[in-house]
Amino acid sequence: MADRVNHITPEGYRRLREEYEQLFGVERPQLVETISWAAGNGDRSENGDYIYGRKRLREIDRRIDWLSRRMAAAKVTDPAQQTDRNRVWFGATLTLADDDDNRRVVTLVGEDEADASAGRISWHAPLARAVRGAALGDVRRVALPAGEKEYEIVAIVYPDPAE
Structure with missing residues (x-):
C-alpha cells in the first residue's frame, strides 16, 4: 500500500x-x-x-x-479536469449492468473517501481495478467474494469542470 x-x-x-x-x-x-x-x-x-x-x-x-x-x-486529483471522458478513470461515476440487467451506479474515489453504502468505491477495489480504462459498452469480468461476475459499462460521467 x-x-x-x-x-x-x-x-x-x-x-x-x-x-x-x-x-x-x-x-x-x-x-x-x-x-x-x-x-x-x-x-x-x-x-x-x-x-x-x-x-x-x-x-x-x-x-x-x-x-x-x-x-x-x-x-x-480533480475528476472534473479529466481529459479522456470516454474511459473509466479516477473520479468517474459509472453505471454498470450485470447479466440480469441489474444496474449499479458507483463512483471511483480515493481510499480515504470510499463509502460503499453511498456508492463510492475505492480506486483500488477489485471492481474499480476491473473497470479502469474501460469504455462505454465494454464488458469486464470481476472476481467478487460471491464469485465472478460480468459487468457492462452503460454510462460514464465526470463532474462538470464549471462546478
Missing part, C-alpha cells in the same frame, strides 16, 4: 482537512483544559475526568497523526 499513489478528490481532501482542524483546533485544546482542571483536583487514580480525558487525548492524537500522514501523502 505504501507504494501506491494516494489519489483523493478535492472534496475528500477538504473533509480530511476539516476533521483535522476540528480535532487539532477545537477538541484537543478543550480536552487539555479539562485534563488540566481534573489533575488539579487531587487523587488522579480515581478521577474519572482525568482518566477518561487522557484516554480520549491519546485517541485524538492518534487520529491527528493519521490524518496528517494521509494528507501529506495525498495526491489531489
